[in-house]
Amino acid sequence: MLSERERERYKRQMMLFGDEGQELLKKAHIFIAGAGGLGSPVSVYLAVAGIGNLTVVDRDVVDQSNLNRQILHYDRDIGRKKTESAEEKLMAINPDITVRVIDTTIEEKNAVDLVGKSDGIVDAMDNYPARYVLNNVAIRKKIPLFHGAICGFYGQATTIIPGQTACLACIFPKAPPNEVFPVVGVTPGLIGMVQATEVLKYLLKRGELLTNRLFMWDGMQAHAEEICMERDPRCTACGSFCGTPGNEQ
Amino acid sequence: MKVRVRFFARFRELLGTDIIAEVAERTTLPDLIKQVAQKNIEGHHAIFDEHGQFREYVILMRNARRIDTADAAKNVVADGDEIAVFPPVAGG
Numbered sequence: 001m002l003s004e005r006e007r008e009r010y011k012r013q014m015m016l017f018g019d020e021g022q023e024l025l026k027k028a029h030i031f032i033a034g035a036g037g038l039g040s041p042v043s044v045y046l047a048v049a050g051i052g053n054l055t056v057v058d059r060d061v062v063d064q065s066n067l068n069r070q071i072l073h074y075d076r077d078i079g080r081k082k083t084e085s086a087e088e089k090l091m092a093i094n095p096d097i098t099v100r101v102i103d104t105t106i107e108e109k110n111a112v113d114l115v116g117k118s119d120g121i122v123d124a125m126d127n128y129p130a131r132y133v134l135n136n137v138a139i140r141k142k143i144p145l146f147h148g149a150i151c152g153f154y155g156q157a158t159t160i161i162p163g164q165t166a167c168l169a170c171i172f173p174k175a176p177p178n179e180v181f182p183v184v185g186v187t188p189g190l191i192g193m194v195q196a197t198e199v200l201k202y203l204l205k206r207g208e209l210l211t212n213r214l215f216m217w218d219g220m221q222a223h224a225e226e227i228c229m230e231r232d233p234r235c236t237a238c239g240s241f242c243g244t245p246g247n248e249q
Numbered sequence: 250m251k252v253r254v255r256f257f258a259r260f261r262e263l264l265g266t267d268i269i270a271e272v273a274e275r276t277t278l279p280d281l282i283k284q285v286a287q288k289n290i291e292g293h294h295a296i297f298d299e300h301g302q303f304r305e306y307v308i309l310m311r312n313a314r315r316i317d318t319a320d321a322a323k324n325v326v327a328d329g330d331e332i333a334v335f336p337p338v339a340g341g
Contacts (some may be wrong), residue, residue, distance in 0.1 A: 126341035181340035
């Protein structure tokens with residue numbers, strides 16, 4: 001049940017999806033992998049929307065060079081754990097939700113447990129090996145993976161529904177080399193909003209998800225386009241997905 | 250004959266986009282991309298390795314259909330084709 005305070009807080013968005021929708025958001029548990037450039041705007045907007053349970057995972061401490069884009073962290077947080085900083089800000093933004101933070105590296109061996117009973121995973125990572133780990137967990141648990149990535153003024157996003165859509169490894173079977181990428185804060189801001197919008201739509205069961213479509217944004221040209229994607233039957237991650245119950249964690 | 254080549258992200262920065270290329274009959278997909286990428290050595294290097302093979306992470310689309318880079322040489326381009334070439338964007 002929503003409290004009076006929550007009703008007031010969410011009044012303007014409940015005009016869109018009512019008590020029922022807001023209750024769906026309140027009951028939801030979303031796993032946000034990363035509290036950096038993408039994780040910052042995603043977690044802030046999911047918190048203000050009233051997603052009842054957020055888990056945020058990051059292993060880093062705040063560095064001065066993060067502050068041009070990682071809006072969860074302030075100058076005074078330099079040297080502090082990003083998870084600690086994120087928890088403080090998100091709870092201050094919305095004390096009516098539950099925020100759980102975990103200071104660790106997401107790896108094959110811990111990812112299934114970290115994700116736990118979440119309803120969906122937001123990919124706010126900065127490298128493909130970690131993304132492939134999240135992709136595998138999403139497939140195993142049959143929960144969506146909301147992918148986003150950025151470089152400079154370019155960004156991309158897609159929504160992966162295991163068993164129904166192309167997975168991350170169908171779309172990008174091979175990782176590009178790891179490198180220090182240029183970035184200006186507005187790009188993860190924009191792509192993070194695409195991801196957060198997808199999370200809301202998925203939980204509310206409304207609208208058309210960004211499935212089997214790779215959204216591509218070129219900020220310099222102010223141009224968005226999408227490329228259709230399809231499942232790869234030979235995909236090493238989801239190719240043998242049979243869609244039968246029993247392998248959930 | 251004319252084909253349209255579209256690059257995205259880093260490839261676009263190095264090579265531009267929406268390129269209309271004039272190509273000879275029986276030009277294959279790798280030959281087309283090499284021809285267009287010739288103008289910028291860094292762009293060429295971003296797409297092809299030292300053996301002239303597509304780097305393994307390069308994504309190729311022909312008329313909105315995915316082409317496996319390993320099979321690209323079997324694809325002869327046709328007049329009016331639209332080819333998209335892009336890398337996975339990785340940052341977060």
